Amino acid sequence: MIDARLKTYLSDTRRYDELLDGSGDVRAHWRPLIDALASDGAGAVRRGAELARRLIVENGVTYNVYADPQGRDRPWVLDPLPVLLTAAEWREIELGVAQRARLLDALLADVERHLDDTHLAWIGGAGDDDPFYYRIHSPVLMIEYDCHQGIFLDNPQPEPFHVHTIVRTPNGGDYGRDLLRRHLARHHAGAWSVPGPVGQRAL
Numbered sequence: 001m002i003d004a005r006l007k008t009y010l011s012d013t014r015r016y017d018e019l020l021d022g023s024g025d026v027r028a029h030w031r032p033l034i035d036a037l038a039s040d041g042a043g044a045v046r047r048g049a050e051l052a053r054r055l056i057v058e059n060g061v062t063y064n065v066y067a068d069p070q071g072r073d074r075p076w077v078l079d080p081l082p083v084l085l086t087a088a089e090w091r092e093i094e095l096g097v098a099q100r101a102r103l104l105d106a107l108l109a110d111v112e113r114h115l116d117d118t119h120l121a122w123i124g125g126a127g128d129d130d131p132f133y134y135r136i137h138s139p140v141l142m143i144e145y146d147c148h149q150g151i152f153l154d155n156p157q158p159e160p161f162h163v164h165t166i167v168r169t170p171n172g173g174d175y176g177r178d179l180l181r182r183h184l185a186r187h188h189a190g191a192w193s194v195p196g197p198v199g200q201r202a203l
Helices: 027-042 042-058 086-112 179-187
Strands: 062-064 073-075 119-124 130-137 141-148 159-168 192-197 198-202
Touching: 027 042, 042 073, 086 141
Parallel strands: none
Antiparallel strands: 062 073, 119 130, 130 141, 141 159, 192 198
């Protein structure tokens, strides 16, 4: 049963609802926040949102939208309501971050072992406003950085504010080893299907 305090809340049944469970009840980790908001009232929420907006403007917290007629710098848009995560969800995030840290350590160790075979290619100017291109290449790593001319942007010549970058690991199959496919094949054989070059195939 939906909480009477949320009678104007619209839930999209096509998507996972962070606030409500399948029965329409407020999820347990959201209840203290809903209780606090109901106690403080809508006016307090509006005042908090206005304070956040003012602090963002006063401190120059902006992001760039290039070639926009309204200007490139826009104040950061902050939602007055947070996204709440359960302890279990944080544990999953923690495991993922730790896994990526181990992977990065292994990659950097691989890169260091091949420093003597690492080369840099550069073309372009060296001034603060000059466009340029460089490539770092070794047996285990390729990094490209390139200033581009505009397509939907309005710069006809390459500019430092329009940059394309790419990192590849040539020894792992272009963009890297398919760690997910290898994990599924090793630990979940037959239980999953993953996209392949000719469609889905079971592992």
